Amino acid sequence: MKSTISAILASCLLLGVASEARADTCDTVRGTDPGVMTSFWCTQPWIDFYWDAYDFDKGDWDDGFGWEAACDRRRPLARTFQAIELLNYASPNEPLKTNDFNGNILRWGGNYTIREFDELDARCGDGSKRAYTTWGGFDDYTELYIPFFYNENVVERAGTLIHESRHADWCGHSGNDGSNKCPAKSESCDEKYLDGCSGIGSPSGRGADGYQVLWLWWYAFEADAQHSSSTMKAFARDEANRILNTMFDVNPCFNITSNGSKIITC
Ligand SMILES: [Zn+2]
Structure with a gap:
């Protein structure tokens, strides 16, 4: 079988970053994905439902x-679906309808x-x-790039989707x-853990980083056995603590453990 992903980069460069997906033309190191899950997600009805729910398009x-x-x-598509499975099913009390916003x-x-x-669109980047993510215009969209697909584990990918959805x-x-x-000196930092949005028409409260940490924290605390492992909860802990320690201008002064406990750090 031809090397699917290693072939991807060359053609991106040749063709320029076109408006189409062009994965075969990206060049990347393919990551491994510990924390293998069930193959539940890969049934045709499941794919059809989430393909529509997230507005995937063939051309992307x-x-x-x-x-x-x-x-x-x-x-990239299946690796995105894996993250989507975590987002929709990792709760021990998962919602049965898409308009259910009760609980954590x-x-x-x-x-x-x-x-x-x-x-949701796939691009080389x-x-x-x-x-x-671009918002507030006539054509809003979220683009996912090669580092999302291959440099992030599935728990990190789920956290990134929460971040971008904010x-x-x-x-x-x-x-x-x-x-x-913030310590990271990054445009992706927020002011405070509980207060991180800005911009015209923006909501108040937790920003993208705060949402990401909160999801990872609850994942470490109570994700069900079918959608987690000790390794995956350690991934959640590490990603949450990275954000807590580097991505806020005002230090939140806590970290989490892999079972979702809180550690005061300052
Ligand atoms: Zn961001």
């Missing part, structure tokens, strides 16, 4: 990205992403970002400004 996911082979975990973010996070994303809800980053810039 063909050319090697996975439209041709939706169950192939080496392809592990329970309603999947429904939030479904509601807020205008469309330039390697500098995992994902990018942007799709018109919440922009509010941090890395003034005299108290």
Whole structure:
């Protein structure tokens, strides 16, 4: 079988970053994915439902990205579906309808992403970002790039989708400004853990980083056995703590453990 992903980059460069998916033309190192889950997600009714729910389009996911082979975990589409499965099923008390927003973010996070994303598109990207969301215009969309597909484990991918869906809800980053810039010195920082949105028409409260941490925290605390493992909960802990320690201008002063306990750090 031809090397699906290694073939991808060359053609992106040759063709330029076209408006189509063109996965066969991206070049990347393919990551491994510990924490193998059931293959529950890969049934045709499941794929049909989430393909519509997240507004995937063939033109954004063909050319090697996975439209041709939706169950192939080496392809971006299946790796996105894996994260979508976590978002919608990892709660021990998962919602049965997409308009159910009761309970904590592990329970309603999947429904939030479904509601807020205008469309999910696969692109090569330039390697500098995992994902990018544009909002507030005539054509809103979220693009997922090669580092999202291959440099992130499935728990990180789920967290990134929560993060981007908060942007799709018109919440922009509010941090890395003034005299108290965040440790990461990144445009993706928020001011505070509980207060991180900015921009015209933005909601108040937790920003994209705060949503991401909160989902990862609840995942570590109570994700069900079918959609987690000790390894995957350690991934959630590490990603949450990375964000807590580097992505807020005002230090939240806590970390979490892999079972969702809280550790005061300052
Ligand atoms: Zn962001």
